[in-house]
Amino acid sequence: MAAQKVREIMTTAPVAVGPQTSVVEVARLMRDEDIGAVLVAQNEELRGLVTDRDLVVRVMCAGGNIEARAVADACSKQLVSLSPDDDISRAAELMREHSVRRLPVIEEGRPVGIVSLGDLAVERDTDSALADISASEPNE
Numbered sequence: 141m142a143a144q145k146v147r148e149i150m151t152t153a154p155v156a157v158g159p160q161t162s163v164v165e166v167a168r169l170m171r172d173e174d175i176g177a178v179l180v181a182q183n184e185e186l187r188g189l190v191t192d193r194d195l196v197v198r199v200m201c202a203g204g205n206i207e208a209r210a211v212a213d214a215c216s217k218q219l220v221s222l223s224p225d226d227d228i229s230r231a232a233e234l235m236r237e238h239s240v241r242r243l244p245v246i247e248e249g250r251p252v253g254i255v256s257l258g259d260l261a262v263e264r265d266t267d268s269a270l271a272d273i274s275a276s277e278p279n280e
Contacts, residue, residue, distance in 0.1 A: 146231055147224035149263045150245050150253035156181040159188070159212035163199050166190060166211045177242045179251050180215045186244055186251045188215030221246045222255060228263060231255050 156179040157166055166178055170192055180188035190211050198214045199206055220234050221244045231243055235257060245253035 144227060145224065146222050146226045146228060146245055146255050147253070149228060149259045150224065150255040151259070152253050154179050154244070154251055154254045156251060157211055158182055159210060159215075161211045162207065163195055163209045163211055163214055164207055166214075167192075167195055170195075177254060177256075178211075179244060179254070180211055181251055184250045186219065186221070186246060188212070188217045189219060189242065189244055189254075190215040191242065219244060223247060224252060228255075228260060232260055235260070 154177075155169060155173055155175060157169070159180050159182055161180075169178060170176065176193075177189055177191045179186060180190060188211075194214045194216065199209050220238045220240060222231055222234065224245050224247050234243060235241065241257040243255050244251050245255055
């Protein structure tokens with residue numbers, strides 16, 4: 141039976157950092173954990189989400205002393221989020237409406253997961269190219 145709720149497909153225990161964490165440290169964390177997004181939280185409250193693309197576009201391309209930049213400078217602050225009990229169709233709808241590929245999952249005010257476009261692809265159409273890519277081993 142196909143998953144119906146976000147909690148069935150989301151990545152649990154998302155990696156989170158504080159807003160003052162260095163972007164270089166965040167990039168290394170992404171590399172070491174083999175992930176493309178990190179939540180930015182303070183006192184268990186979600187403050188933003190930063191992707192590998194955000195680091196490139198908002199930090200590296202801006203130049204300057206990258207070592208001195210905090211992740212708060214790079215993260216998306218206008219977040220759209222879901223509850224673990226939302227239907228996966230709601231996740232797809234929000235991704236389409238807001239042109240995002242990842243959505244934080246919030247429960248009782250705390251981040252508890254992330255659902256990605258790849259998660260939806262694997263669940264909805266296991267034969268699609270995106271599902272194949274999402275399910276494959278990462279590049280080294």
